[in-house]
Amino acid sequence: MLGVSRQHVVDLCDRGELNCTKTGTHRRIRRCDIDHLLAPGLTREQAKSLWLHRALLAHLVTEPDRMLETARENIRVGKPRQRPDGMAARYLQQWEHLIDGGVEEVAAVLTGTDERSRELRQNSPFAGVLADPVRRQVLRSFREYWDHRHVAA
Structure with a gap:
């Protein structure tokens, strides 16, 4: 599957x-771990950002007007602080277009794993939307998930 020698594995x-479990002298490797090696996923920081933005979805679908207005206000306040020709200003402009496109477009970026979604989340206008206790719980949950998923057996 990997196209490499047994010794390399x-x-x-x-x-x-490469995560594995040992059964006697044999190593057992899950398919998802091989897939991850073949097509590396997100970095830890990208995964953490994705995890936090997934937590925003419930608010986005239950309170779309409030959520989108909060994002618009964050953009309005943040945009003048950026260099007009800088990348951050461009990302905020892209967010404005997404927000104008509605909940589905915003949700797609909040949960997308493509490069554009990853970059936009690094310049998210949804800062401060999650209450601090909720944010801490989401981060705690992420750490547990990440540590469990990435511990070598």
């Missing part, structure tokens, strides 16, 4: 670059 497992 053993080395990947021993270095913790």
Whole structure:
């Protein structure tokens, strides 16, 4: 599947670059771990950002007007602080267009794993939307998920 030698797979497992469990002298590797190695996923920071933005979805679908207005206000306040020709200003402009497109377009970026979604989330206008206790719980949940998912066996 990987197109490499058995020894290379053993080395990947021993270095913790490929998750496995040992049964006797044999290593068992989950398909999803091989898929992750073949097409690396998000970095830890990108995954954390995605996790936080997924938490926003409930608010977005239950209070769309409030959520979109909060994002618009954050853009209005943040845009003058950016260089007009800078990347942050461009991302905020893209967010404005997304917000004008409605809930579905915003939701797609909040949960997307494509490069554009990752970049836009790094310049999110939804800062401050989650109450601090909720935000802390989401981050705690993310750490537990990440640590469990990325611990080498």
